[in-house]
Amino acid sequence: MKAINTIIGAYQRHSFDDVNAFSMVKRDTAIPTGHDLLVHIAAVSVNPVDVGVYAGIRRPRATPKILGWDAVGTVVAVGEQVSLFNVGQRVFYAGDFRRDGSDQTFQLVDERIVGHAPEEFADEELAGLPLTSLTAYEALFEQMHLSIADIKHNRQRTLLIINGAGGVGSIATQLANHAGLRVIATASNPQSIAWAKQHGAGLVVNHHQDLVKQVHALGIKNVDYILGLSKLDEHFNEMATLIRPSGIIVSITENRHPIDLKKLTKKRATFAWEWMYSKSYYQTDDMITQHEILDQIGQLLQAKVIVPTTTKVFNGLNPESLRQAFKLVAGGHMIGKVVIKAE
Amino acid sequence: MKAINTIIGAYQRHSFDDVNAFSMVKRDTAIPTGHDLLVHIAAVSVNPVDVGVYAGIRRPRATPKILGWDAVGTVVAVGEQVSLFNVGQRVFYAGDFRRDGSDQTFQLVDERIVGHAPEEFADEELAGLPLTSLTAYEALFEQMHLSIADIKHNRQRTLLIINGAGGVGSIATQLANHAGLRVIATASNPQSIAWAKQHGAGLVVNHHQDLVKQVHALGIKNVDYILGLSKLDEHFNEMATLIRPSGIIVSITENRHPIDLKKLTKKRATFAWEWMYSKSYYQTDDMITQHEILDQIGQLLQAKVIVPTTTKVFNGLNPESLRQAFKLVAGGHMIGKVVIKAE
Known part of the structure; x- marks a missing residue:
């Protein structure tokens, strides 16, 4: 060349x-x-x-x-x-x-x-x-330890995606829906709500309002998995309340202030980061x-x-x-x- | 009665x-x-x-x-x-x-x-x-997603147990060793070092000294899993340095001060709590x-x-x-x- x-x-x-x-x-x-x-x-x-x-x-x-x-x-x-x-x-x-x-x-x-x-x-x-697909795929099928093919298991599980209509959220919603999970996506205006539903979100709540109240109002006390794609500081306490015992939270956005991880102790919940660049950054096996x-x-x-x-x-x-x-x-x-x- | x-x-x-x-x-x-x-x-x-x-x-x-x-x-x-x-x-x-x-x-x-x-x-x-076995078993085979029978996989993995000679550590060392993992246990005096080795720890380091330097001195740059059984505040930064990309840290002891979870972002590492009481506390399915x-x-x-x-x-x-x-x-x-x- x-x-x-x-x-x-x-x-x-x-x-x-x-x-x-x-x-x-x-x-x-x-x-x-x-x-x-x-x-x-x-x-x-x-x-x-x-x-x-x-x-x-x-x-x-x-x-x-x-x-x-x-x-x-x-x-x-x-x-x-x-x-x-x-x-x-x-x-x-x-x-x-x-x-x-x-x-x-x-x-x-x-x-x-x-x-x-x-x-x-x-x-x-x-x-x-590529960037959104790698992030969404690794978050769901590596960090959450879900299997894309285990529809029977996944059908009994609920995933909350915070910022479900964004770039990663749009792919994560489609992948999770395909894998059988019930998806609750957050979105905040008519266009993004329609977009989230169009990509497979069965339920939509508004991330500018109290997520706990809205999810509870759907008749859902706890969710099995949470994918945090925006404003971790703002949503962490809601995540801690909504996650079920032994549930898994994955976040792609960092906190700016300390988050109180102890809110997850009694539930023995898991907090994992997803950073799509990690494997090449560290040249992993x-x-x-x-x-x-x-x-x-x-x-x-x-x-x-x-x-x-x-x-x-x-x-x-x-x-x-x-x-x-x-x-x-x-x-x-x-x-x-x-x-x-x-x- | x-x-x-x-x-x-x-x-x-x-x-x-x-x-x-x-x-x-x-x-x-x-x-x-x-x-x-x-x-x-x-x-x-x-x-x-x-x-x-x-x-x-x-x-x-x-x-x-x-x-x-x-x-x-x-x-x-x-x-x-x-x-x-x-x-x-x-x-x-x-x-x-x-x-x-x-x-x-x-x-x-x-x-x-x-x-x-x-x-x-x-x-x-x-x-x-019972308490130590349930804690150790759930930490390894639920929170770390290891399989006790997958010896082939486990043989290529290293687990660091902080306070390896304690109650939970003594059982975790035995279970991990049985499952094929290479175990590095921490202990701090001749009796506890001997105890840890006797229960299956292949390598022992001292948790009163710099864990990073000691593990590196063993020729090991990163470990795949870390089980934290004591003094999370004191050891968190060492854990963050030692864990490999995509590795899993499980802790049974809570932090007293905020821990900087962002140290794990680039490695997309996972932090999970283990609390043996969780299932009965929440009467989970x-x-x-x-x-x-x-x-x-x-x-x-x-x-x-x-x-x-x-x-x-x-x-x-x-x-x-x-x-x-x-x-x-x-x-x-x-x-x-x-x-x-x-x-």
Whole structure:
């Protein structure tokens, strides 16, 4: 590969109203080694994590910070240890938090965290899926120790998803519903309530009101599992009241203030974090499970068990479309995913 | 049953040097109903929880607080719904935190938290086992989601037990060793180090010194599971450093100060409480699992997989022996269990 790689990165933090929020640079394209694939990016998505990392740029950088952890593209070269993919194959993945992101023309990514893109789906549909799918899948089927196939068990269990209409919530709702769980999703306006129901939430409550009272009003005293996707500080005490004895709480958002874990002692409840980047961050032995999960997500898409959640598409991966996409996500009112097609 | 029930209880808190620490009262024996068994107590054990509950008596009580959550005895009457036991059978159990304890002649206990006492073992051997066995078993095989039979998986996993020579630690070490796990136990003096090794700890480190440095010095960077049985505040940061990505920490002791759970986020680690009383406290649907666990413990005793841990026996369940036993346990230097035989 001798093509030139166009990088869209940030040298310093700006307001997303500032046209200088992102810059474009050209570089020689890297040569993949080891387990790396070189992927020609076809589309990317913007997630809240991008906005968070951008906000974390405290001083001007000498090299651009390349964001983007959701991509679909085509393999154009492979490292000498690659065994899962061939040149020419279409792939989708979230990527590695420690490395450059997907907001560039050619990206290096370890094959063990990459899935085969199901061919029936368009780039703009697939680009919005890896990060949310990996997070939702790992939360339900690893951290909660649920089995996707154990419908008999799952049918007797209730899952509360806090922020059920968000990016991760939309996939978690679909996966949990498919696995047989009764899903209570939280949402707060007519559009997000309709979205949550459309994706399989049997019951919806409002996270701006008292969750305990609302769940009890449904005739449900305790829930077996809680997936916390937003504002842990605000909801922790409600979670502690609602979780059943021996229940499992999984959160993807961190607390800003100490949370009183002792509220869970008598119930011997479990609190687990989900961070989709963990396996690649620590280069764990089971990193390849992300390859397997994404391949399974591809099959679930083909089987129409889950549907893509892209609702907004920009054309052209450049500083201006990136800025607009970030501004939308930072606004916090998106339903579904924002995607940018490369061309 | 028209026998008189002799109750040894506490009306107010005293020093364990005070002969008035406990009082003896006689009452009519209760008649069992529902799932209750009436058990003629043969021996009891004293655990740290007894000392804690005693210390919690803040003002004089009108009725005695009957402690004791470890007993072996014989069923002398049964409620109308009892189906697991018959009159005359020997049983062992920890009991229900909300009800009167075992420091009496006749105790009511729900059959669903009672096991069949293996006949080859003496009362003083069995009385020390239920609370520690239930705690250790639930911690390993429920909260850590390990399987006792999956030796192949377990052989590749390491478990750190903080306070490995204590009551729960001694059983947890034996069960984990049997299940194939590599066990690192903490202990702090020659006697407790020898005890831990004798019960199956392959490696021992000292919990009064830096656990991270000591574990790393063994050539072990991370452990897969940590069972915290003492001083959570003191050891939490060490646990967070030592646990591997996706690892599971289970604690039976509560923190007194806020612990920084965010130290586990990047590793997506799990923190779970174990409280052996939880199932009966909340009368959960799976309460009967404690009956099953105790029966399994009986079989593991018969198979010599685990050995009793009683090291001190008092004769005669009366205020004076109870006071002496409590004083020993409160001292915090016991290795193995303190048991009181009823007669």
